Amino acid sequence: MPIDPRHPREIRQDIRRGKLTGITAGLGQNFVQANLAVLPRDSAYDFLLFCQRNPRPCPLLEVTDVGSAEPVGVAPGADLRTDIPKYRVYKDGVLADEVTDATPYWRGDLVAFLLGCSFTFEWALLEAGIRLWHVEQGKNVAMWRTSIACRAAGAFHGPMVVSMRPIAAGELAKAVTASARFPGAHGAPVHIGDPAALGIKDIRRPDWGDAQEFRPGDVPVFWACGVTPQA
Amino acid sequence: MPIDPRHPREIRQDIRRGKLTGITAGLGQNFVQANLAVLPRDSAYDFLLFCQRNPRPCPLLEVTDVGSAEPVGVAPGADLRTDIPKYRVYKDGVLADEVTDATPYWRGDLVAFLLGCSFTFEWALLEAGIRLWHVEQGKNVAMWRTSIACRAAGAFHGPMVVSMRPIAAGELAKAVTASARFPGAHGAPVHIGDPAALGIKDIRRPDWGDAQEFRPGDVPVFWACGVTPQA
Numbered sequence: 001m002p003i004d005p006r007h008p009r010e011i012r013q014d015i016r017r018g019k020l021t022g023i024t025a026g027l028g029q030n031f032v033q034a035n036l037a038v039l040p041r042d043s044a045y046d047f048l049l050f051c052q053r054n055p056r057p058c059p060l061l062e063v064t065d066v067g068s069a070e071p072v073g074v075a076p077g078a079d080l081r082t083d084i085p086k087y088r089v090y091k092d093g094v095l096a097d098e099v100t101d102a103t104p105y106w107r108g109d110l111v112a113f114l115l116g117c118s119f120t121f122e123w124a125l126l127e128a129g130i131r132l133w134h135v136e137q138g139k140n141v142a143m144w145r146t147s148i149a150c151r152a153a154g155a156f157h158g159p160m161v162v163s164m165r166p167i168a169a170g171e172l173a174k175a176v177t178a179s180a181r182f183p184g185a186h187g188a189p190v191h192i193g194d195p196a197a198l199g200i201k202d203i204r205r206p207d208w209g210d211a212q213e214f215r216p217g218d219v220p221v222f223w224a225c226g227v228t229p230q231a
Numbered sequence: 232m233p234i235d236p237r238h239p240r241e242i243r244q245d246i247r248r249g250k251l252t253g254i255t256a257g258l259g260q261n262f263v264q265a266n267l268a269v270l271p272r273d274s275a276y277d278f279l280l281f282c283q284r285n286p287r288p289c290p291l292l293e294v295t296d297v298g299s300a301e302p303v304g305v306a307p308g309a310d311l312r313t314d315i316p317k318y319r320v321y322k323d324g325v326l327a328d329e330v331t332d333a334t335p336y337w338r339g340d341l342v343a344f345l346l347g348c349s350f351t352f353e354w355a356l357l358e359a360g361i362r363l364w365h366v367e368q369g370k371n372v373a374m375w376r377t378s379i380a381c382r383a384a385g386a387f388h389g390p391m392v393v394s395m396r397p398i399a400a401g402e403l404a405k406a407v408t409a410s411a412r413f414p415g416a417h418g419a420p421v422h423i424g425d426p427a428a429l430g431i432k433d434i435r436r437p438d439w440g441d442a443q444e445f446r447p448g449d450v451p452v453f454w455a456c457g458v459t460p461q462a
């Protein structure tokens with residue numbers, strides 16, 4: 001298992017120096033992992049309200065002051081323009097660029113939002129003795145747009161996105177209680193079992209991330225996902 | 232004990248008709264009680280961010296759409312201009328009026344914020360067998376400005392306000408665990424014991440609310456308080 005037990009500060013240094021550019025699953029043991037969304041101040045109120053109204057997919061950990069790329073509340077000294085492996089740059093809602101250093105795109109009117117990520121509680125799942133196929137394989141989780149609508153806020157509206165992990169039937173209760181302890185990182189699952197109940201047509205074809213492998217007796221378990229703002 | 236077990240909808244009707252104008256402690260059993268703050272849209276982003284950064288004193292339950300006085304998320308059908316016993320109207324930071332109907336002051340650019348209130352978990356404390364002097368007496372809790380600074384957000388900054396209830400020493404652990412179950416209503420105490428540690432000079436003279444009576448063996452227990460935005 002590609003587990004990296006170092007302090008997040010050291011991991012961020014590696015990322016800043018370009019040594020680490022992949023998926024962050026399995027990193028930052030015992031620390032919260034976050035998704036990053038950056039928006040101009042003009043849209044920040046609506047997005048902040050969207051997060052407040054949809055805390056399961058968008059659990060807010062930190063919002064920077066306008067123009068500041070330092071999340072002083074949760075990671076003083078970090079630089080959100082360089083300390084994340086990869087950035088997707090959207091222009092008018094369309095993916096325009098993918099970079100490992102967002103400094104050239106930073107502006108004085110930008111606000112950074114850090115949303116708790118389910119990678120946070122994977123440690124708790126592993127410690128509870130639950131096998132996680134994607135961690136063992138060094139892959140990403142599987143993610144889908146669902147038929148569950150988020151509560152809209154101004155310009156922001158859309159479906160909830162979920163991440164899915166195959167969990168052995170005998171471990172389902174443990175998966176719920178272990179993840180429920182992390183409300184700041186999506187908390188307990190939003191759904192267990194039949195993907196059709198969430199409007200997911202093909203469990204083998206995720207909208208984002210990697211298709212997961214099911215072992216005999218595995219059940220799909222769905223958590224609200226921080227990719228929701230992109231959907 | 233002045234306990235009113237009716238559904239909050241009925242209690243709000245009474246308030247709207249002017250039948251109920253006092254303190255709401257002891258009302259709305261098994262429902263969350265909220266503090267109300269109303270601000271113009273121009274200040275709403277900073278205040279929303281202030282709440283996000285200070286969730287213990289300012290646990291956000293609901294933020295209305297601009298111009299709407301209906302908290303559709305937590306109490307559809309309620310009218311925040313009439314369904315609260317009393318309103319304090321501030322102009323340029325100074326108390327300008329106190330009314331039982333805020334309709335004349337409502338404007339199209341206003342946003343209403345509902346913050347969880349510690350009255351919510353008093354039921355849980357009572358059910359755990361903890362005596363609450365102010366509920367027995369039909370009085371308010373005691374509140375103070377503390378020496379703990381909130382994390383600032385734009386124009387909003389200031390000290391955390393706490394509410395205090397005298398709790399029997401033997402019931403302290405129960406008071407912590409019972410209130411900790413309600414993170415949306417300030418959660419567990421921020422301090423137990425010596426008021427001086429919070430910068431409180433005289434436990435008999437609160438900054439807001441009513442002075443509390445201590446029985447022999449009672450310890451002051453302090454919770455973060457939704458009056459914080461007024462401090």
